[in-house]
Amino acid sequence: MADGLYADGIAAGRLPGEDYEKNFADLHPPLDGHEARVEADRCYFCYDAPCMTACPTSIDIPMFIRQIATGNALGSAKTIFDQNILGGMCARVCPTETLCEEACVREEAEGKPVQIGRLQRFATDAAMQAQRQFYQRGAASGKxxxxxxxxxxxxxxxxxxxxxxxxxxxxxxxxxxxxxxxxxxxxxxxxxxxxxxxxxxxxxxxxxxxxxxxxxxxxxxxxxxxxxxxxxxxxxxxxGVNALRAEGEDVDGVENAVDYIAMLRQADDLGRLPIGRRVVVIGGGMTAIDAAVQARLLGAEEVTICYRRGQEQMNASQFEQDLAASKGVAIRHWLQPKRVIAENGRVTGIELEYTVLSNGRLAGTGETLTLKADQVFKAIGQSxxxxxxxxxxxxxxxxxxxxxxxxxxxxxxxxxxxxxxxxxxxxxxxxxxxxxxxxxxxxxxxxxxx
Structure with missing residues (x-):
């Protein structure tokens, strides 16, 4: 169809072409050399390094930051890669706000941690852009x-x-x-x-x-x-993707969030991706946030995340929740899916039930809410x-x-x-x-x- 138009409020090309590149630009632009050295100078180089303890790969964070501060970006990259050869990706996607940066002494003292993730990206990018390899394959073991x-x-x-x-x-x-x-x-x-x-x-x-x-x-x-x-x-x-366990979830327009994200990541032209006018995402983790934010960036007018528990139980970090809110995503808590509403085999809405904790267990209250939806994404965990x-x-x-x-x-x-x-x-x-x-x-x- 012209402009990728789909029935029931799902359409491609909702935005002017130039908006897609702008909307999907780098979330955290890289630091330049001066910015990196200034940020590195904020590090106290703590002797007990709580940031290092908080890192699952145990990168020597004070060491690599000191190396940046002295102008040795490649040496810094090697310090990172010694422990984490995928340090470049981790610098981009790690929830540093709940790991190393949360443990930073400056976070405790000032509420403004050293930007460890961005410094890690600065160093690893320098090595990768220079195509600098620090490791050689060992002598053949025969295994x-x-x-x-x-x-x-x-x-x-x-x-x-x-x-x-x-x-x-x-x-x-x-x-x-x-x-x-x-x-x-x-x-x-x-x-x-x-x-x-x-x-x-x-x-x-x-x-x-x-x-x-x-x-x-x-x-x-x-x-x-x-x-x-x-x-x-x-x-x-x-x-595997967990089911909603809601009546009628097999109708057209109910999709797995992970599959949609994968399709988006492989798309040559984001303007050709269909997205609903009203989108509901079920879940409370990082996948739910990623699906919801990207739906907005593709041009969805209303995007709502519904999570069955409270805000403090969401797996998505506070930073990710704030990011979603900044993009116009509404997050509603204490709601679980009950029934997908459809006409002619395509979703038109979703009925949700309010939940409460009763004796430590989640229970439905019997009270329901209906949201209009052209598209529903399942993001309630994988198996x-x-x-x-x-x-x-x-x-x-x-x-x-x-x-x-x-x-x-x-x-x-x-x-x-x-x-x-x-x-x-x-x-x-x-x-x-x-x-x-x-x-x-x-x-x-x-x-x-x-």
């Missing part, structure tokens, strides 16, 4: 390792294994590497193809082969990988799809629907490790996945060397 998933955990694991001289093959289900970093993060956080640039930077160490379009359980079997390789690392993330583990020839134990691992990332199946969002107890953060991939690689190396 091979298979990695399932080319996301943050898999890439971090692969890089560390290559440093030890092991030959690595990554099997990636999609036709593009990067995992969550490529497909699951708001476009305004990682513009200009940064996710792919980082994949190339990480794999430039050598000794890493990526086979795309290879899904576990469909194209390859875990038992086969274990037989063919000296070790296997599972880092396939979360593929691990264990189907790909079938045919492994050995049980891979699960806990809470995810892979059970010990303190070194080993699963119940010999020769198999796991890390990232697919393991039990994970916090669904890129930086945590990187830490688990790195530490899993070290555990694999010890096992192979021993």
């Amino acid at each position: 091979t390792v298979a990695i399932v998933g080319a996301g943050p955990a898999g890439l971090a694991c692969a890089h560390r294994l290559a440093m030890h001289g092991h030959a690595v093959t990554i099997y990636e289900a999609r036709e593009k590497s990067g995992g969550l970093n490529e497909f699951g993060i708001a476009a305004y956080k990682t513009p200009d193809g940064f996710a792919q640039a980082e994949v190339y930077y990480v794999t430039a160490i050598g000794g890493i082969t990526i086979e795309r379009g290879k899904a576990l359980g469909r194209d390859i079997a875990l038992a086969e990988l274990a037989r063919a390789h000296d070790a296997v690392f599972l880092g396939m993330g979360l593929a 691990f799809d264990a189907a790909g583990l079938n045919g492994s020839g050995a049980a891979v134990a699960l806990t809470g629907g995810r892979i059970q691992v010990d303190g070194e990332g080993r699963t119940s199946m010999p020769k198999v490790w796991a890390g990232g969002d697919c393991i039990a107890g994970g916090d669904d953060l890129t930086v945590s996945a990187v830490a688990q991939g790195r530490d899993g690689a070290e555990s694999i190396h010890r096992a192979l060397a021993g």
